[in-house]
Amino acid sequence: MIHMYHVHKIYDRDFQALRDITLNIEKGEFVFITGPSGAGKTTLLRLIFRGEKVDRGQILVKGKNLIKIKDPEIPYLRRHIGIIFQDFKLLPKQTIFENILFAEEVIGLNRKDINIKKRAWEVLSYVGLSHKKDSFPLRLSGGEQQRVAIARALVNKPAILLADEPTGNLDSDMAMEILELFEDANVKGATVVLATHNRELINRLRHREIRLNRGKILNS
Amino acid sequence: MIHMYHVHKIYDRDFQALRDITLNIEKGEFVFITGPSGAGKTTLLRLIFRGEKVDRGQILVKGKNLIKIKDPEIPYLRRHIGIIFQDFKLLPKQTIFENILFAEEVIGLNRKDINIKKRAWEVLSYVGLSHKKDSFPLRLSGGEQQRVAIARALVNKPAILLADEPTGNLDSDMAMEILELFEDANVKGATVVLATHNRELINRLRHREIRLNRGKILNS
Amino acid sequence: MILLRYISRSFREAIVSIKNNRGINLITIGTFTISMTIMGGFLIVYVNFNAVINKWSERVQLVIYLKDDLPIKDLDEIKKKIFSDSRVEKYTYISKDEALRAFRKRLKDNSGILDGLDTNPLPASFIVTLKDDLMESDYLKRLAKRIEGLKGIEDTEFGEGWIERFETVTLFLRFVIIAIGGLLTIGLIFVTSNTIRLSLYSRQDEIEIMKLVGATNWFIRGPFMIEAMIQGLLGVLLSLVLLFIIYRLILFRFEYSVAILTGFAHISFIPIEMTTCMILAGIIIGCTGSMISVGRFLKCSTISKSY
């Protein structure tokens, strides 16, 4: 699903954020990216959804060569990838149901279509929030907000889920609930890549761990 | 140092973020504010540095009644308070030394004054970063960045230190280093108020804990 | 169908955005109104000035003074020569007597001076006017040169020389209008692109999320373009209303004096074709301005660098 060969990422002309990264993540895998602050975890994820260009090396995502991809194709690449951040990134002025509809509309679907609404409702019940569908994000707890973000990431049925420190703002009980959702999505077929420095999470679920340090892979 | 009497904070006309909070934090105390996400920890801190107005009740900080304080006085109130956030809030385009100087200049000191520079240097060596004084924030690890933020908060010798989830982006080793800095500042006389949902921290240092839940104090 | 939905969505979003950023929108619309009013004011002056000149240039004429006691043959020769020129509209023969009568009229109260005359000192003349194409006093001069060579011609003279002066003024006015129009257009593109950039900033989070979930650039761009086009349209419409009010006021307050000044009775408003052009310009300027700023914004804003 995700293949990197000798990938380098350089910031500000001379700062090597990632050096010589080679890794393969197969379809249906669940992978942790770990490492101390500044190791390059976020940078690695940004490369995958083409939030940043690779400076050297090759990178393939879902069969697409990201070196050769053209700007207008990037949105279509991202429709295969669900992205989740530490700070949820929900629209505060829309209800959580509208937040989900928004993600469907963005990829060209008609928000007034009944099937679209049904899908939004389904994905909200999947994360256990259908009863709060008309609440505004700020009225929910952090764990609930993150579940909405996951629902949004899942609604367009992406092949890959990228999560950058998804439980960073949550306490450990909530973190475990969230982790279960990722686990479940993985079981249903999604490839999950989750960056975190929370050892508790990593120890709880025994998955492959890619350890980064100063931009290099330690073991794989 | 900080006194609250029946303080209420209401958002969006009807959402009670804080209800009937009464608490006293004495000079030189070290207090944890804890509670699940959305409990109102950040809101409580924002009330103390007048980032937000109280809707009902009374609040006194360093002898000043924040209900009656006028807008032009707020900066002078804040000069008594050092504030530290989870995301460091450093200026990315200035070296860490300049970041410290900036805080001194803001309160009306002349950045070219040799004493000002000396003070900045001293506070940087205090947090153990004087050897990196010409680095840019993004080139430092998260822990180092947070230490710079603490140095900046301390440079104007505030009576109160407020910290909102200061270790939220750091792994536990770094978190402990940071916590020691707060501990040390407290020993030197600063009143410290630290909001977190990281139980590990709270358990490590045995200090008074103010537990919030849904805007209410559970025990004190 | 998809295009229709795209447009209707863009419209809906644009209107929401205008409602949410009322302040900035009013400012842009205001700036449009001001600039277009200035532009329109110039157009009104230009249009009317042109009309006045056209009126006046009817007086462009060549006067050919004839020698006294000219033989019929020479007279016919001259007539033929004048008439054979394809651009001559008409020529009128003024006899010596007619000339004296006209002169008497011109002297008005002082015409008594002429009473003591024995002979009529004024020559007979042809007055030649050209066809429509009025701006070419050069042509008239060339015609005069050609005719001067003929036998029996005493002198030639032009009607007043006013035209030449006003040709330059019209040229100048046209130059000013084009210059100001160009400047205002650039200025307006600047201003709209600025406003749009402000509304982009205020919707940064939303745009980031759109990019995150795979929105195409056109999807993001749509509402902003419509927003700017609405701004441009409203601005121009407002300026037209304003111009019309000003126009009525001028008509009311200054018509009489302008009429004596120009010798021309009616001041007209901007003609309908130019009005249409102004409206189109408003829309296109809005569109261009938004394209520029959204383009730049989409290029430089990458997703969520939360390091």
Place this chain on the structure above:
Amino acid sequence: MILLRYISRSFREAIVSIKNNRGINLITIGTFTISMTIMGGFLIVYVNFNAVINKWSERVQLVIYLKDDLPIKDLDEIKKKIFSDSRVEKYTYISKDEALRAFRKRLKDNSGILDGLDTNPLPASFIVTLKDDLMESDYLKRLAKRIEGLKGIEDTEFGEGWIERFETVTLFLRFVIIAIGGLLTIGLIFVTSNTIRLSLYSRQDEIEIMKLVGATNWFIRGPFMIEAMIQGLLGVLLSLVLLFIIYRLILFRFEYSVAILTGFAHISFIPIEMTTCMILAGIIIGCTGSMISVGRFLKCSTISKSY
């Protein structure tokens, strides 16, 4: 000392900000330049138009035609009457002979008509001009009324009536300049406040940190105000340069025709006092624009709502 440091810091920061946001700054300066050029163009037209009118109005005069063979006594009476009026500048007596000579001159080539005259049909006259205050053709009319009652006066006449017409035009021009000036000022305040808002957005983090560590609003405001004042100043200076270039071009290209048109030889640039006013206006407009937007920004942006 503290004030000095405050200003020097504000300057330093403003210049850094201008360097960092070159695009937006160029846009604002450009808009200033455009608006001020338009404004200045009008001022040039106005100033020169005024000068032309002043020149022309020297011709405002009252001609008093006298009856033939007037007794010295009556003549003195009339002289006394005219001279006693405090606003009369000078009066010239034109005898019948002088009048005829002048008329002959006016007729130029046709003066031959006058050769056959037995008697001189033209009357003697006084030509009266008023003191400086030239716009008051009303006063001249009242004077004429008063004098007409006297014995020995044949008729009174005014110099051409041009002045009356142009008075209205000057009024109108003044009205247009004030209106456009007002509109452009408002527009410019809008634009600067927009630009400043953009640079506020791009420095949001910095401002948040300032508020965090206890910066006063004046400390935050300073650089933005200086930035806007520099924008205004540069914009105006540029527009003056542009205007001067345009002015030279017009002088070069159109001076001759403008001279025939106005009967006035020299086109002058905007006088120094108005130039100063324009520069001040640029600075004040910049300052006002920035005050507005910074004020609003500081009011609404609270510190770090990282919920």
